[in-house]
Amino acid sequence: MDKPVQTPADEHEHSNTIPVINPATGELVGKVNSGTAGDVDAAVTSASEAFPKWAVKDGTERAKVLFGAAALVRSRQADLANLLTREQGKPLKESKNEIAGFAKILEYYASISGLLKGDYGHSSAYGHAIVSRNPLGVCGAIIPWNVPAIIMGWKVGPALASGNALVLKPATTAPLTCMQLVGCLVEAGLPGNILQIVTGPGPVVGEAIAEHPDVRAVSFTGEVATGRRVASLAAPLFKRITLELGGSDPMIVCKDADLTVAAKGAVAGRFFNCGQTCTAVKRLFVESSVEEEFVHKLETLIRSLKVGNGLGSDVDMGPIHSLAQQHLISGQIERTVDGGFGKITTGGKEIGEGDHTGFFFEPTLLSGLDPEAPVMREEVFGPVLPVMPFDSLDDAISAANSTQFGLGASVWTHDSRVISRACEELQAGIVWVNQHLKLPPEVPFGGTKDSGIGRENGRYALDHYLEEKTILIKP
Numbered sequence: 001m002d003k004p005v006q007t008p009a010d011e012h013e014h015s016n017t018i019p020v021i022n023p024a025t026g027e028l029v030g031k032v033n034s035g036t037a038g039d040v041d042a043a044v045t046s047a048s049e050a051f052p053k054w055a056v057k058d059g060t061e062r063a064k065v066l067f068g069a070a071a072l073v074r075s076r077q078a079d080l081a082n083l084l085t086r087e088q089g090k091p092l093k094e095s096k097n098e099i100a101g102f103a104k105i106l107e108y109y110a111s112i113s114g115l116l117k118g119d120y121g122h123s124s125a126y127g128h129a130i131v132s133r134n135p136l137g138v139c140g141a142i143i144p145w146n147v148p149a150i151i152m153g154w155k156v157g158p159a160l161a162s163g164n165a166l167v168l169k170p171a172t173t174a175p176l177t178c179m180q181l182v183g184c185l186v187e188a189g190l191p192g193n194i195l196q197i198v199t200g201p202g203p204v205v206g207e208a209i210a211e212h213p214d215v216r217a218v219s220f221t222g223e224v225a226t227g228r229r230v231a232s233l234a235a236p237l238f239k240r241i242t243l244e245l246g247g248s249d250p251m252i253v254c255k256d257a258d259l260t261v262a263a264k265g266a267v268a269g270r271f272f273n274c275g276q277t278c279t280a281v282k283r284l285f286v287e288s289s290v291e292e293e294f295v296h297k298l299e300t301l302i303r304s305l306k307v308g309n310g311l312g313s314d315v316d317m318g319p320i321h322s323l324a325q326q327h328l329i330s331g332q333i334e335r336t337v338d339g340g341f342g343k344i345t346t347g348g349k350e351i352g353e354g355d356h357t358g359f360f361f362e363p364t365l366l367s368g369l370d371p372e373a374p375v376m377r378e379e380v381f382g383p384v385l386p387v388m389p390f391d392s393l394d395d396a397i398s399a400a401n402s403t404q405f406g407l408g409a410s411v412w413t414h415d416s417r418v419i420s421r422a423c424e425e426l427q428a429g430i431v432w433v434n435q436h437l438k439l440p441p442e443v444p445f446g447g448t449k450d451s452g453i454g455r456e457n458g459r460y461a462l463d464h465y466l467e468e469k470t471i472l473i474k475p
């Protein structure tokens with residue numbers, strides 16, 4: 001079978017539907033409407049009309065809908081996970097966890113939706129001071145293809161729990177699971193039109209959301225360049241904006257770390273979702289004295305990863321999501337190796353033979369890297385782990401901080417002085433110690449530097465969706 005072909009969204013600008021293709025097989029998974037700016041406008045108008053009734057509902061009533069939707073999602077986990085794997089490519093076990101993760105996020109926001117109260121004070125000079133926290137109205141959300149259900153949850157959960165309406169644009173290449181999840185919310189009793197999903201090309205539908213005058217806030221997850229574009233459209237209208245952009249997370253392994261545990265953590269942290277995760281381990285720094293032993297452990301683990309169609313029961317890593325991404329990653333490795341910046345220890349090539357008809361890529365380990373290597377300076381959104389040795393903690397922290405990004409970072413050691421310095425000095429929105437990637441729903445998530453602005457997850461996300469009104473009453 002030939003390689004699946006994914007047509008870039010803008011080539012569909014003038015047709016009515018867009019095919020959704022399985023990146024492992026080329027199978028047509030479904031078709032979605034190629035929306036227009038007019039569709040966005042209609043969605044915003046009907047969401048605005050529906051908003052007042054949802055906004056005045058008691059938090060416990062909104063919670064009932066979110067809890068109900070979470071229960072429906074859990075009861076349909078197997079089917080939803082199957083659909084997610086077919087449109088996105090990730091192994092079924094990862095899809096199942098992602099669907100359960102979406103339900104968990106809804107449950108978390110349902111559990112705090114009764115607590116979104118304001119404040120009250122009294123003084124003889126000013127009387128009663130009431131600070132109410134109110135939903136904004138219609139908000140917009142634009143999400144990528146890599147972890148669509150979880151990222152949708154991060155936006156839908158707090159927006160709905162706090163009483164807003166939301167117009168959501170999913171990625172063109174992975175919209176189907178999101179559409180089903182919207183269906184679960186509606187079936188659980190979400191009033192019609194409060195949550196609207198508009199599919200279609202980013203430059204058309206995404207930009208129409210960002211620049212619509214009645215969309216009060218925009219939450220965007222995706223690439224840095226797209227984030228800049230979205231921000232430039234939203235800023236003149238003084239919209240609130242949250243940008244969750246790219247990352248090039250460093251992982252620092254010190255010589256006293258449990259190297260076996262750290263190697264497993266690095267492989268899970270890098271090759272999960274075929275390396276297409278914003279907070280994946282993208283640059284690994286290991287203390288020179290244990291470099292050889294550690295690289296050997298990594299190589300053994302990486303060589304044992306089974307690559308294949310995500311629907312297979314024992315598959316560890318599915319395909320890359322698109323042909324363009326597959327070629328981009330090949331190019332980043334080629335420029336690194338040909339430029340003399342590092343060497344391939346294992347992997348390094350696109351897989352295109354035998355059962356592998358999709359956009360597969362060998363799990364890749366690069367070693368002996370120069371800090372100027374393209375794979376160290378650019379975000380690599382695929383299954384490639386570059387390893388660089390360091391001699392002192394100063395060197396490791398300075399190399400870790402030497403990119404435009406600042407999303408996540410981790411340090412692996414049991415030395416409390418090293419932990420405390422790393423936590424303080426690493427420039428990142430989240431620092432893990434002896435782990436990487438895991439995130440409970442209660443804590444804030446977001447980046448610094450070019451990795452974005454604002455925070456999602458936890459109660460912190462509510463600040464994006466609520467605004468305070470001060471009422472002063474003189475008796």
Ligand code: NDP
Pocket residue numbers: 009142143144145146147151169170171172173200201202203204205206207210221222223224226227229230243244245246247277278279379381407447451452
């Ligand atoms: P893109 O920025 O290309 O796309 C993200 C979303 O934006 C898609 O829905 C896309 O639509 C839409 N879009 C594209 N162009 C525009 C535009 N001009 N105006 C408005 N919206 C637009 O990112 P990717 O899909 O390639 O996602 C991968 C990137 O996302 C990586 O850099 C990754 O690190 C980052 N990411 C960040 C996370 C974080 O939380 N910090 C989490 C996950 C990913 P369409 O699909 O139609 O092109």
